[in-house]
Amino acid sequence: MNMPVAKSDISASIPSAPTSAVAKIVPLPLRQTAMNTRLRATFVKVVSAVLPPLIMTILLLTAWQLLCMRPGATLPTPTKIWTEAYDLIVDPFFVAGPQDIGLGWRVLVSLQRVAIGYGLAAVFGIALGTLIGQSVWAMRGLDPIFQVLRTISPLAWLPISLAAFRDSQPSAIFVIFITSVWPIIINTAVGIRNIPQDYRNVAAVLRLNHFEFFWKIMIPSAAPYIFTGLRIGIGLSWLAIVAAEMLTGGVGIGFFIWDAWNSSRLPDIFIALAYIGIVGFVLDRIVAGVASIVTRGTSAN
Amino acid sequence: MTSYCKIDHVDKIYTRGSTETCVLKDITLDIEKGEYVSIIGHSGCGKSTLLNIVAGLTDATTGGVILEGKHVDEPGPDRAVVFQNHSLLPWLTVYDNVRLAVDKVFGGKKSRAERDAWTLHNLNLTQMTHAKDKRPSEISGGMKQRVGLARALAMEPKILLLDEPFGALDALTRAHLQDTVMGLHQKLGNTVMMITHDVDEAVLLSDRIIMMTNGPAAQIGEVLTVPIARPRKRLELVTDPAFLKCRQRVLEFLYERHRFVEAA
Ligand SMILES: Nc1ncnc2c1ncn2[C@@H]1O[C@H](COP(=O)(O)OP(=O)(O)OP(=O)(O)O)[C@@H](O)[C@H]1O
Numbered sequence A: 001m002n003m004p005v006a007k008s009d010i011s012a013s014i015p016s017a018p019t020s021a022v023a024k025i026v027p028l029p030l031r032q033t034a035m036n037t038r039l040r041a042t043f044v045k046v047v048s049a050v051l052p053p054l055i056m057t058i059l060l061l062t063a064w065q066l067l068c069m070r071p072g073a074t075l076p077t078p079t080k081i082w083t084e085a086y087d088l089i090v091d092p093f094f095v096a097g098p099q100d101i102g103l104g105w106r107v108l109v110s111l112q113r114v115a116i117g118y119g120l121a122a123v124f125g126i127a128l129g130t131l132i133g134q135s136v137w138a139m140r141g142l143d144p145i146f147q148v149l150r151t152i153s154p155l156a157w158l159p160i161s162l163a164a165f166r167d168s169q170p171s172a173i174f175v176i177f178i179t180s181v182w183p184i185i186i187n188t189a190v191g192i193r194n195i196p197q198d199y200r201n202v203a204a205v206l207r208l209n210h211f212e213f214f215w216k217i218m219i220p221s222a223a224p225y226i227f228t229g230l231r232i233g234i235g236l237s238w239l240a241i242v243a244a245e246m247l248t249g250g251v252g253i254g255f256f257i258w259d260a261w262n263s264s265r266l267p268d269i270f271i272a273l274a275y276i277g278i279v280g281f282v283l284d285r286i287v288a289g290v291a292s293i294v295t296r297g298t299s300a301n
Numbered sequence B: 001m002t003s004y005c006k007i008d009h010v011d012k013i014y015t016r017g018s019t020e021t022c023v024l025k026d027i028t029l030d031i032e033k034g035e036y037v038s039i040i041g042h043s044g045c046g047k048s049t050l051l052n053i054v055a056g057l058t059d060a061t062t063g064g065v066i067l068e069g070k071h072v073d074e075p076g077p078d079r080a081v082v083f084q085n086h087s088l089l090p091w092l093t094v095y096d097n098v099r100l101a102v103d104k105v106f107g108g109k110k111s112r113a114e115r116d117a118w119t120l121h122n123l124n125l126t127q128m129t130h131a132k133d134k135r136p137s138e139i140s141g142g143m144k145q146r147v148g149l150a151r152a153l154a155m156e157p158k159i160l161l162l163d164e165p166f167g168a169l170d171a172l173t174r175a176h177l178q179d180t181v182m183g184l185h186q187k188l189g190n191t192v193m194m195i196t197h198d199v200d201e202a203v204l205l206s207d208r209i210i211m212m213t214n215g216p217a218a219q220i221g222e223v224l225t226v227p228i229a230r231p232r233k234r235l236e237l238v239t240d241p242a243f244l245k246c247r248q249r250v251l252e253f254l255y256e257r258h259r260f261v262e263a264a
């Protein structure tokens, strides 16, 4: 983003360089206007990014308000949610008792679970994907199986996982793992398969050994694919959290929803949903951000 | 028997299912040390296949290649290749692309500082030092080929293999790179085998031009020695009778005796 602005700065100052004495006064106002236009540009950019979603949110909330104000409406209006769940909204990190804590704390507990399940899925998925991608036959044999397995909902894995682990904590982590691992395996394998012959030729001419080939060619070349898998995976593992936490009970955000439903606290559920949505969005942005740093240059061939 | 690089009765047959395609038939060629040899022929006749056999990237069906008395059976840095589509690793900078080759070839022989200096030296030879910290996606096609050339030179190959190195470039960039390659050949005395489509390029750069017949089962149709003294000057050559005669010979071969049959 800064590059073009910096460039125009340089080119603006170049013509003034050869001209002597008098020209020394010129750069100052020049640079100031440059600063001004830069500020204005950022301002316009921020406004154009923030304003439309803000307006849409207000419109949607208004529509919701109008729809649910009618007598006999089953869902609470936004204003009702605001008044009834006020404590949850204003302070995410309050502690009022062992089961009565802010949603911020609950999100952190859930994130910890996701971190373990997703972390395992990432390590295992990349490793297995790398192995499978090397063999045409493994790819042909396993790909259809993975394609079927990947469509199974996290909820459906629950009973199997409980039967296998007989304990709620590992079962919950397994559900997150099993939901998010497939796209990571599949995308990594495809990435390894798609290493261009050119890179293989370069490696062959240089006589890279297996280890060097893996680190210097395979992983960087497959990185954009791997990150596609990781990005789908983080979304899925966050999707699985509610299912996973139905098992574990305790203080996670998923269990909070289940608990609020059982004790008919409908407004609380809406707040929890907002939390889940925002955290999921942030997680996705983080993985996308890491991807764009790591794969810089690679995708723009 | 005593030649520097000998391509010895090479046949290449591709088998796909039950169909066999004979691409190269009985190719024999001796290349002297320091010689610049061009291979010219119509598209699809098997030029890349021949170059890949010398590089060791493809196996000959029968026959083989002997370089400095050693049989070629696998790729290696002593036969560095500059590929048509540059083949730089896009996640590495220009410097790191060359450095990867230098580290691999001279890892045990040169110190870290020497390898750094050697990398920069080769980038300097191809006039690419200014872009050493850029990534391949940030430089032009001609620059990419220069980096590919620097990488190949940095391996100190016994023979330098160029597969249509200027094919994808515009005429001006192409001329500029040809001059660079010609200068480097003069200066370093490399043995070069280059594939080209371009008649002028072949005459300008080569000591000998190998003209290949059309496939399938392409053979060496004619070998032309270019009797023009080096250093050669592009502008002077345009009116040089020897140059015009060579050009004439190649054009006749390509467009009269071995017209490209599939061309529309
Ligand atoms: N792996 C392969 N399997 C089967 N046939 C192949 C294979 N590689 C190349 N060929 C065939 O061999 C012939 C020669 O190919 P090659 O790439 O060597 O031609 P070329 O002279 O380099 O062409 P161009 O000038 O277009 O680069 C072509 O007809 C091609 O279809």
Ligand SMILES: [Mg+2]
Pocket (backbone or CB within 6 Å): B047, B048, B049, B163
């Ligand atoms: Mg070719």
